[in-house]
Amino acid sequence: MTEHIEAGAYTFAYLDEQTKRMIRRAILKGIAVPGYQVPFASREMPMPYGWGTGGVQVTAACLVPEDRLKVIDQGADDTTNAVSIRRFFQRTAGVATTEATTEATVIQTRHRIPETPLKAGQILVYQVPIPEPLRFLEPRETETRKMHELEEYGLMHVKLYEDIARHGQIATSYAYPVKVEGRYVMDPSPIPRFDNPKLSGNPAIQLFGAGREQRIYALPPWTEVVSLDFDDHPFQTSKAPHDCDLCGAQDSYLDEVITDDQGGRMFVCSDTDFCEGRRAKGHAGRLGGDQKSSKTFANSFEGIWPGTEGAR
Amino acid sequence: MIATRPADTADALEGGFTEAPIQSARAFREILEAMARPGTIRRVQGARPPEPLSVAAGVALLVLTDPTTRLHLAGRADCAEVRDWVAFHIGAPLTRAEEADFAVGTWEALHPVSRFRIGQPDYPDRSATLIVEVDRLVNHGPALTGPGIETATWLNLPETAAFRANRALFPLGFDTLFTAGDRIAGLPRSTRVEAI
């Protein structure tokens, strides 16, 4: 990556000014056409693909020195991925960082939407591996582009309906497709479908960046986002049929965590900031509120709920 | 990008960002909020473009345009001073309305806006962004609804018919930034406009 210095200036947030202008133009077009995937010329970043290079570029184009940045990876602030992205922006943009959802102005996320409701003035940046929701139905980009143009989304419904025929319900648990403002079908990134309702009517700006696939898309605040479903099989969220063992939350998304090699396990909030906030207020679950931290366990296990359908 | 210095235009050297990475970042954030929340009026700073451009129009050009974007200067904005300033600070190739990625001028000078690019059915992003200079921006006038707006808001648009026609083209259409002094407001193609 060559450093492009403009008019004697230094760089802010790693990217050169011309690259940021290109990304910023793509973000604005994404805002103007919610759910449509805007192509952009993704840059080499000092981290491998799969580490959120698309999200990192979107964040870099949006950051101001006054921001407080939060980075989460499957709900946790302290995974290697989240820590290295946070440090990257501390170093290249000098921004403050936080683990508190309520204090963050920009939140970059992989695979979750925070449990704590977002608010106006916040930007949620999603890391996206595969932006095209129709890709597994049609590998050719020219064809999927035409399908979006003509709103030919029947195949997507067929796929979901095959789920129902096979499993008695829609088995898609992650990256559950949505329709934006009645127009574009969009991949919400691999968030659990538990999070889908939070996409809609959200007061924050939601931006999606796919580095390898070179796409940016967006949801302005208050955008209507509807999860695809059927009259006889309406969309349902799902989560593990338990309360959080640490904070007792009944309504948060849970990770199943192996606690020992005797088959011991527990269920804890995937959103570690949410869980710690509840415990700090005195809430306690089955194992009490004084456990060290759910993160410590979660890190020892790629602890995502494996998709068993316990709708509640 | 530094363009070659035009002759006899010492003024053209002035009025750009003095600290581009920081100033453009702060300005973009305001423009993002403006476009993402149609009708909200934001303030930007850092540019001192020549007459007749407003500070906000100058900031929008510095933040969004460069040698890779075709720019149309409309009406009085198409003057030697602005051309020199654009050449020095931005380097955007100047073009006619029909080919422009960005256009700047008063609403009257930009008319007829049906000239501007609205994107292609498979690439609706390949559309123009209009920077419309207005005398003032107030939250009074036609009603706006749509993405980015919780219930409804109001903005003193120069007219409604052109924006209703533009909305009818969705997902095609041009996008608009209104500028007045250091104020800026956004009206993406997705916004529904009604005279009240």
Ligand SMILES: [Zn+2]
């Ligand atoms: Zn918990």
